[in-house]
Amino acid sequence: MKKVLLVTDVSFWEKCSGHRMRISALIAYLASHVQLTVVNTGPAPENIEQILSAEYSAEFHILEKKRYLDSNSYGRKLKAFLKNRHFDTLIIEYIHSSYFLNFLREDVKLILDAHDIISERTAQFKRFNYAGALYELPRETENEIFNVYDKIMVLCAPDYEQINTMIGPGKALLCPHPHQIHHHSISKEVKNIVFIASAYLPNKDGINFFINNCWPAISEKSAMQLSIYGTVAEGVVINNQKNISIKGFEPDINKIYEEADIVINPVRFGAGLKIKNVEALAYGRPLVTTPHGARGIEAGQDHAFLVANDAIGFINAIASLIESNELRTYLSHNAMTFIAENFNVNTCFEPLLEEINKNQ
Incomplete structure (x- = not known):
């Protein structure tokens, strides 16, 4: 069974937004198919690792439970945690967490779960006069970071096609967000x-x-x-x-x-x-x-x-x-x-x- 490391700074256990639900669903799927370790930057509740391990049947580790750190401090903590460990695949959640790659071994398959194409989002925000509201990336910089990875996961077909245009065919993985069906009756009157x-x-x-x-x-x-x-x-x-x-x-x-x-x-x-x-x-x-x-x-x-x-x-x-x-x-x-x-x-x-x- 392949050993997979997933690294994220998202408090996915809260499940109160779409991107948290997405990461939670991905972890649940991987936990049943690979030997999964999930590292979260924190902060986080004191006993969250035990709670998550019981829920997902995977290994969880919080780098810092009580406070926020700078990227170098998180990176050093991750490097220390991974000492004498080997993984076949590393999945990074979101492009802004790519700084973790500076602290990892090179002999691992690298996959970015991009969620969004940030340069596309940047253009959309500017179009509606919200420039600077979130972190931004020019297309050239995003392309450079994408090329560091072996594969880029995206959630929809338009992004899949755009990634293959940006950095060449074969680099994108189309992995939308899954959902179970829930049946509810339709009321005769809209209230x-x-x-x-x-x-x-x-x-x-x-x-x-x-x-x-x-x-x-x-x-x-x-x-x-x-x-x-x-x-x-x-x-x-x-x-x-x-x-x-x-x-x-x-x-x-x-x-x-x-x-x-x-x-x-x-x-x-x-x-x-x-x-x-x-x-x-x-x-x-x-x-x-x-x-x-x-x-x-x-x-x-x-x-x-x-x-x-x-x-x-x-x-x-x-x-x-x-x-x-x-x-x-x-x-x-x-x-x-x-x-x-x-x-x-x-x-x-x-x-x-x-x-x-x-x-x-």
Whole structure:
């Protein structure tokens, strides 16, 4: 069995955002197929290693539990932990953690779980006047870092194609985020429109755009409620509009979808696959998103979910769902089928496992 080391600075055990859920799912899959060791920078709860080892059946190590360190200090701690250990494959979560490579042996297969193409995200943020809001990389620098790795994991087909264009064919691994199917009945009447998201800036922008430009027209015709879940709630501006309920973080995700009649994701920019959209479809909820939100799930458009190009498009799409139980039922069934066929765990992660099992 291959020995794999995964290094991350993400507190994936909290499971309160898409990227945490992604890393958690990846660890769960690898733990059942390889001899897995996960190193996290920390800080972290004192007993987290034991808790995670019991949950995932893998080895976990926190470099520093009580405080944040600089990159050199983390690197030295990782080097000390790895002394006299050998791994066949190293997976780095996110390109910003590539500094760890300076502290590792060279005779290991290197895989970057990129999640997003940062130069693409940088361009998207600038387009919507959010330049400098997150760390940025020019395309040339990102290419140089990509070329250090043997393979680059990405979550959606557009990024897969872009990586192969940027650094040559054969370097990218398409490994989307998997999700199990959860069946919920479709209510005859729409009472609750739901948005679930983290405090990531494009999520805040998207829901505030929807509240300002779509919700007045929707709420004027109906007494339904807009329920906003997740840490994104901290950045929501209601402006005295009616029938908006700020729910905040709800640990029981099943409860949220049980009560959701329609799910929206009005995200206008960003990068990568929108994991919250995969989740909504897996729960069989009628989804309305944007062209950007449909990135990586384009094949499901118009039969597994609806796409709105602008505010009027959102208003009309939601109106059509409110009026037609048949349409909601149709989308719900197709959504679960779409996820089962395209986003099951084997389809998503087998390309990675095949690469791990290849000889150097």
